[in-house]
Amino acid sequence: MRRFLVLVMAAAIVAALVPGAQAARKLRVVTTIPDLKSLTEAVGGDLVEVDSLTRGTQNFHEAEVRPSMMLKLRRADVMIENGVELDAWADVAANGANNPKIVRGAVGRVDISRGVPILEVPSIRVDRSMGDVHPLGNPHFSLDPGLAPVITQNIVDGLARVEPENRAVFAKNREAFVAKLEQEMSRWQQMMAPVRGAKVVVFHPDFIYFLTRFGLVQVATLEDRPGIPASPGHLVNVIKLMKEEKVKMILVEPWNDVKLANRVAEEAGAKAFVMATAVGAVKGADNYIAAIDFNIKTLSEGLR
Numbered sequence: 329m330r331r332f333l334v335l336v337m338a339a340a341i342v343a344a345l346v347p348g349a350q351a352a353r354k355l356r357v358v359t360t361i362p363d364l365k366s367l368t369e370a371v372g373g374d375l376v377e378v379d380s381l382t383r384g385t386q387n388f389h390e391a392e393v394r395p396s397m398m399l400k401l402r403r404a405d406v407m408i409e410n411g412v413e414l415d416a417w418a419d420v421a422a423n424g425a426n427n428p429k430i431v432r433g434a435v436g437r438v439d440i441s442r443g444v445p446i447l448e449v450p451s452i453r454v455d456r457s458m459g460d461v462h463p464l465g466n467p468h469f470s471l472d473p474g475l476a477p478v479i480t481q482n483i484v485d486g487l488a489r490v491e492p493e494n495r496a497v498f499a500k501n502r503e504a505f506v507a508k509l510e511q512e513m514s515r516w517q518q519m520m521a522p523v524r525g526a527k528v529v530v531f532h533p534d535f536i537y538f539l540t541r542f543g544l545v546q547v548a549t550l551e552d553r554p555g556i557p558a559s560p561g562h563l564v565n566v567i568k569l570m571k572e573e574k575v576k577m578i579l580v581e582p583w584n585d586v587k588l589a590n591r592v593a594e595e596a597g598a599k600a601f602v603m604a605t606a607v608g609a610v611k612g613a614d615n616y617i618a619a620i621d622f623n624i625k626t627l628s629e630g631l632r
């Protein structure tokens with residue numbers, strides 16, 4: 329009898345130590361950028377375990393495919409990419425991971441740009457060899473809260489392709505998230521109302537969707553073209569334009585040349601601000617809503 333009790337207790341201890349043993353394994357999702365990690369966590373809830381291949385402080389255009397990326401992708405059930413060439417390295421990483429579940433065309437490969445109206449599509453053919461990193465148009469739409477409903481719907485569809493039995497849960501989680509976002513949106517619109525129509529300059533053009541959403545105007549970029557460094561001649565023109573248009577703010581990415589932005593701002597009588605170009609790009613911007621909140625606060629205060 330005593331021996332039997334010991335066995336029962338041992339079994340109970342094992343069960344307590346391995347809580348997930350009975351539950352279904354979580355879906356392993358790897359996203360190319362942290363914004364999509366945050367949105368996938370909102371949609372997937374307890375059913376997913378999400379990792380990002382890049383950090384928010386990085387320039388996604390220039391991300392280097394490393395063995396650590398391939399290790400993450402090797403055990404992934406789903407890979408979620410931004411598309412429109414923001415993460416043009418995604419195929420190299422996926423193919424290097426030797427995981428047929430997530431290669432282009434596989435069920436577990438999700439492109440969230442589907443249905444997103446792309447801005448700044450070049451009217452002439454732009455070759456990447458010319459150095460332009462936006463050959464298919466501007467890919468920086470993920471932090472426009474007005475596009476989150478489309479993006480999260482693409483995530484629901486992608487996860488449900490791999491786990492159809494959980495579609496209803498994903499859809500319900502998304503609905504709750506979108507409802508929360510709508511609440512925040514009216515607050516954000518209110519905060520931005522007094523500065524509508526204000527003109528700003530950006531270093532790299534990664535805010536066009538956001539600025540358009542909230543009625544702000546981008547009058548110039550410090551880069552000559554997307555991904556092409558600022559040339560002295562171009563900067564002279566930008567400074568002149570900023571003075572004429574009374575531009576108060578230059579928006580800078582944390583990975584960019586903040587010192588140069590500060591110098592240009594000083595010459596033009598403006599100020600440079602480091603923005604949350606992605607989730608995790610600046611302190612406090614550690615999820616999707618927090619990142620947008622940071623940008624709304626920075627712009628509404630900086631433009632006043």
Ligand SMILES: [Zn+2]
Pocket residue numbers: 389461462467468532533534554
């Ligand atoms: Zn870009």
